[in-house]
Amino acid sequence: MESDLSPQDKKDLDKFIKFFALKTVQVIVQARLGEKICTRSSSSPTGSDWFNLAIKDIPEVTHEAKKALAGQLPGIGRSMCVEISLKTSEGDSMELETWCLEMNEKCDKDIKVSYTVYNRLSLLLKSLLAITRVTPAYKLSRKQGHDYVILYRIYFGEVQLAGLGEGFQTVRVGIVGTPTGTITLSCAYRTNLAFMSTRQFERAAPIMGIIIDHFVERPFGNVGHMHPCNYRAPGEEEGGAFAGVEDSQEVCTTSFSTSPPSQVMVAPGKEGGVPQVPMQPCHGAQADHGHVSSCPTGDATHHIPATPPSSGEDAEALSRSSEVKSTSPSDPLDATFTRKVGAFVNKPTTQVTTAGLDLPFAAFAPRAYELEENDPMVHPPDSPATSSPLQGSLHSQASSDNGGQTQEDFVMVDFKPAFSKDDLLPMDLGTFYREFQNPPQLASLSIDVSTQSMAEDLDSLPEKLAIYEKNIDEFDAFVDTLQ
Amino acid sequence: MNCRSEVLEVSVEGRQVDEAMLALLHTILLHRSTGKFHYKKEGTYSIGTVGTQDIDCDFIDFTFVRVSSDELDRVIRKAVAEFKDALNITGSDGMGQISLEFYQKKKSRWPFSDECIPWEVWTIKVNVVNLANEQERQICREKVGEKLGEKVINVVEVINRHEYLPKMPTQSEVDNVFDTSLKDVQPYLYKITYQITDSLGTSVSTTMRRLIKDTLAL
Numbered sequence: 001m002e003s004d005l006s007p008q009d010k011k012d013l014d015k016f017i018k019f020f021a022l023k024t025v026q027v028i029v030q031a032r033l034g035e036k037i038c039t040r041s042s043s044s045p046t047g048s049d050w051f052n053l054a055i056k057d058i059p060e061v062t063h064e065a066k067k068a069l070a071g072q073l074p075g076i077g078r079s080m081c082v083e084i085s086l087k088t089s090e091g092d093s094m095e096l097e098t099w100c101l102e103m104n105e106k107c108d109k110d111i112k113v114s115y116t117v118y119n120r121l122s123l124l125l126k127s128l129l130a131i132t133r134v135t136p137a138y139k140l141s142r143k144q145g146h147d148y149v150i151l152y153r154i155y156f157g158e159v160q161l162a163g164l165g166e167g168f169q170t171v172r173v174g175i176v177g178t179p180t181g182t183i184t185l186s187c188a189y190r191t192n193l194a195f196m197s198t199r200q201f202e203r204a205a206p207i208m209g210i211i212i213d214h215f216v217e218r219p220f221g222n223v224g225h226m227h228p229c230n231y232r233a234p235g236e237e238e239g240g241a242f243a244g245v246e247d248s249q250e251v252c253t254t255s256f257s258t259s260p261p262s263q264v265m266v267a268p269g270k271e272g273g274v275p276q277v278p279m280q281p282c283h284g285a286q287a288d289h290g291h292v293s294s295c296p297t298g299d300a301t302h303h304i305p306a307t308p309p310s311s312g313e314d315a316e317a318l319s320r321s322s323e324v325k326s327t328s329p330s331d332p333l334d335a336t337f338t339r340k341v342g343a344f345v346n347k348p349t350t351q352v353t354t355a356g357l358d359l360p361f362a363a364f365a366p367r368a369y370e371l372e373e374n375d376p377m378v379h380p381p382d383s384p385a386t387s388s389p390l391q392g393s394l395h396s397q398a399s400s401d402n403g404g405q406t407q408e409d410f411v412m413v414d415f416k417p418a419f420s421k422d423d424l425l426p427m428d429l430g431t432f433y434r435e436f437q438n439p440p441q442l443a444s445l446s447i448d449v450s451t452q453s454m455a456e457d458l459d460s461l462p463e464k465l466a467i468y469e470k471n472i473d474e475f476d477a478f479v480d481t482l483q
Numbered sequence: 484m485n486c487r488s489e490v491l492e493v494s495v496e497g498r499q500v501d502e503a504m505l506a507l508l509h510t511i512l513l514h515r516s517t518g519k520f521h522y523k524k525e526g527t528y529s530i531g532t533v534g535t536q537d538i539d540c541d542f543i544d545f546t547f548v549r550v551s552s553d554e555l556d557r558v559i560r561k562a563v564a565e566f567k568d569a570l571n572i573t574g575s576d577g578m579g580q581i582s583l584e585f586y587q588k589k590k591s592r593w594p595f596s597d598e599c600i601p602w603e604v605w606t607i608k609v610n611v612v613n614l615a616n617e618q619e620r621q622i623c624r625e626k627v628g629e630k631l632g633e634k635v636i637n638v639v640e641v642i643n644r645h646e647y648l649p650k651m652p653t654q655s656e657v658d659n660v661f662d663t664s665l666k667d668v669q670p671y672l673y674k675i676t677y678q679i680t681d682s683l684g685t686s687v688s689t690t691m692r693r694l695i696k697d698t699l700a701l
Contacts, residue, residue: 036536036537036539036546037535037536037537038534038535038536038537038551039534039535039536039551040534040551041518041531041532041533041534041550041551041552041667041668042518042531042532042534042667043518043519043531043666043667044519044521044531045518045521045529045530045531045532049532052517052518052530052531052532052533053532053533053534053535054532054533054534054535054551115651120645123514123642123643123645124643126513126514126535127514127639127642127643129513129535129548130510130513130514130547130548130635130638130639131635131636131639133537133546133547133548133635134632134635134636135632138546139544142546171636172640172643173639173643174639174642174643175643176645
C-alpha cells in the first residue's frame with residue numbers, strides 16, 4: 001500500500017518513525033531514572049531537536065535501542081517494547097510495565113507526512129511525557145536506591161505481557177495514522193504489587209567475615225539484556241564504554257546503590273593475608289563501567305575500569321579509592337558482594353577471639369573489664385553501639401555473633417581507615433573497627449548477671465563498702481593516674 | 484464550527500487546590516503549546532524547541548510535566564491563585580470551576596471588533612472538602628494523586644483523538660491563532676475564567692461579566 005507515497009515522503013516517514021522510536025525509548029527510560037527531568041525551551045530552532053521537543057539523548061539508551069531495532073523499524077507485527085522491571089537488593093525481580101510501540105494496518109492515505117504526521121508524533125511524545133509520570137512505576141522509580149533499583153530492557157518483535165501478573169491494566173498513550181499504517185503507543189502495567197509489600201523492607205544482615213570468591217558463575221543467568229535506569233552526568237567519556245559492553249552480561253549487579261550499608265564488605269578476603277578484590281563478580285564487570293551511582297549526591301562521575309586490576313594491585317586500588325568522595329571503583333561490585341553474601345545466610349561467621357589476634361589494644365581488655373566490674377562509680381555507656389571501639393568490653397566472640405552491626409551504625413560510606421595497610425596483619429584496622437564497633441553489653445550490666453533483686457543489692461552494699469574502704473589507697477592511686 | 488468541550492471533576496482538600504489546578508492546566512497546555520515560530524521567506528517557518536519540566540506537588544502524591552516556561556507558569560499560577568481566593572471568599576461550600584478555553588480570533592470589519600471563536604474548552608470542576616485529621620489528609624494525598632493521574636489519562640485521550648486544530652497560520656495571521664507574547668513557547672490563544680458556585684447551586688458569574696467586558700474591549 002505504499003505506492004501512493006512519494007519516495008521523499010516514504011523516506012521522511014521512515015526517518016520520523018525511527019527517531020520517534022528512539023525518542024520514545026529515551027522518554028520512558030529517563031522517566032524511570034528516579035530523578036526529575038528538566039530541559040530548556042529554546043526559541044531559536046537548533047535543528048537537532050526532533051519533534052521540536054527538548055529530549056536529551058542518553059547515549060547508552062540510544063545504543064541499546066538501536067541494537068534492539070537492528071536496522072529495522074517498528075512495523076506491522078514488529079513492535080518495539082520497553083520493559084521496565086524492579087530488582088530488589090535480595091535479587092528478586094518483578095516486571096512493572098511494558099511500553100509498546102506498535103503499528104497496525106489501518107492506513108491514512110490522505111495525511112501529510114512532513115507536516116501532520118510530524119506534528120502528531122510530537123503531540124504523542126508530549127502525551128508520553130505526561131503518562132510516564134502517572135503509571136505506578138513512576139513513584140517506585142523515584143524511590144529507588146538502596147532497597148531496589150529499576151531496570152529497563154528493549155526488545156523488538158512480539159509483545160510479551162506475561163510477566164506483568166494477573167489483572168494488569170493498559171493505558172493507551174495515543175495513536176498517529178500514517179500512510180503506511182497506524183502507530184500506537186500504549187503501556188501495560190502491573191497492578192499486583194503484592195510481592196513488593198512483603199519483601200520491600202526485608203534485609204538480610206550483612207555477615208561479618210572474610211569474603212571468599214563466591215562468584216564462579218553468574219547468579220542470575222537469565223536476566224539478560226536488563227539495564228539499570230541510571231543517569232550518567234553529561235560530559236563523561238562514554239565512547240569507549242560501549243565498545244566492550246556485552247549485553248547478555250549487563251546484569252543488575254551494576255545497579256546497587258552505594259549508600260553506607262552496602263559498604264560492609266570493604267575489606268575483601270583476608271585469608272592468607274592477601275586481599276582479593278572482588279572485581280569480577282559476574283563477568284559483568286565490564287558492564288559496570290556503565291554504572292553510575294543514582295544517589296542524590298549527584299556524584300555521577302565514576303568510571304569503573306574496563307579491565308579489573310590484578311589482585312596484586314588491589315591494595316593500591318583500595319587505598320587510592322579512599323580518596324574518592326563517596327564511591328570507589330570497587331564499590332558497586334563490593335555492594336554486589338554484600339548483597340550476595342547476605343543471601344547466603346548459612347555462611348558461618350569468622351570467630352575472632354582476642355587470644356587469636358595480635359590486637360594493639362588487647363592488653364586493655366581484661367583490665368578495663370576488671371576495673372569496671374569493681375567500680376560502681378563508673379557509668380558505662382548505655383548502649384554499646386555508641387561506644388568507641390576502644391572502650392568497653394572487647395569480647396570479640398560475642399561481637400562477631402551479633403550478625404554484624406545494624407545497617408545504621410555505619411557512618412562512613414567507604415571505610416578505609418587512614419594509615420592502615422592491608423597486607424601487614426591478617427586482620428586490618430578496618431576490619432578491627434567493624435568487629436569491635438558493636439561490642440556486646442558488659443556482663444556486669446546484662447540482666448542475666450544482675451539477677452539479684454534490688455533488696456539483695458541493698459543488703460550486699462555494706463559488705464561492698466567495707467571492701468572498698470579497705471582498698472581505698474588503690475583507688476586513690478588510680479584517680480591520681482587519671483589526672 | 485463546533486467547540487469541543489471537556490469536563491474534568493476533582494475533589495480536593497483546600498490546600499491541594501492550587502497544585503491540582505496547576506497540574507491539569509499545565510498538562511493541557513503542554514499539548515497545546517508549540518515552539519516559537521520563525522517565519523522565513525516564501526511562507527515557510529521553523530519552530531523552536533519546547534523544553535519540559537517535572538514538577539512535584541507538595542500536598543499531593545503526584546508529579547506532572549509542564550513546558551519549561553517561567554512566564555507561562557506565572558500566568559497560570561496567577562489565574563489559579565485568583566480562583567482559589569474566590570473559592571475561599573464564598574461560603575464554606577467550596578465548589579467552583581475553572582475553564583481553560585482555546586480560541587481563534589477572527590478579524591471583523593470595522594466597527595465590529597474581532598470575534599473570539601473558541602474551538603476547545605476544558606472545564607475543571609472543583610469540590611473542596613474539609614478533612615478532620617492528619618490521617619485523612621494522608622489518605623487524601625494519595626487518593627487525589629491517583630485521581631489526577633486518571634484525569635491526565637483523560638486529557639491525553641481527548642487530545643489524541645486529533646480532532647479539530649486551527650490551521651497553521653501565515654505570518655500575518657499568527658496572532659489570531661497563537662499567543663505570541665511569551666518569549667520561549669507559543670501556546671494557542673487561550674483564556675482562563677472561573678465560576679464559583681454558592682451553596683444554592685447558582686453560579687456567581689462575576690468573572691463571566693469580566694469575560695464579556697474583555698470581549699467587548701477587544
